[in-house]
Amino acid sequence: DTGVSQDPRHKITKRGQNVTFRCDPISEHNRLYWYRQTLGQGPEFLTYFQNEAQLEKSRLLSDRFSAERPKGSFSTLEIQRTEQGDSAMYLCASSKGLAGEQYFGPGTRLTVT
């Protein structure tokens, strides 16, 4: 069990550019979650998948954000036309059945200049 991995760990991009992040969950975990965290705040739910199905997406999430989980394994989160307000840590987590017990990856820190 190698844990949840995320790539890249850091991303610096200019406003208006598109970025894509990848998350590899713990194998055999059927649920995968994406969160955003800013300094001094708790993780903010963005979206989650059960296997390959995207079951919920936060209403706070604009149409610039999209996520996929093809084949129910790894997932990607894409942000189009990035804005400075998108600067945050993007966390991925996975769970096996119990949503309350999630295992987080190290996160991708996004800086939009």
Place this chain on the structure above:
Amino acid sequence: GQSLEQPSEVTAVEGAIVQINCTYQTSGFYGLSWYQQHDGGAPTFLSYNALDGLEETGRFSSFLSRSDSYGYLLLQELQMKDSASYFCAAESATNKLIFGTGTLLAVQP
């Protein structure tokens, strides 16, 4: 709406016992989780309560009262390495977690 309230900061001395409270307002509540996050690190799972009562895991215990929409995390025999942020998180009826704003625990020698 959905919200969770925790104290923003707690300070305690090494070897002491500290309790971090959490009150929640969520629709379709399933259970309450606790996570620890060290500065610069990712959140790590500590405990989950689906039923009322106390769950004990080593030095950490977690309590839930559904009727009071209240829970707490109890840390015993505090060590310096316990200095971190602690988040309560409510599991909704749609199986997502809503996190509180976190409690920064400072353990002093």
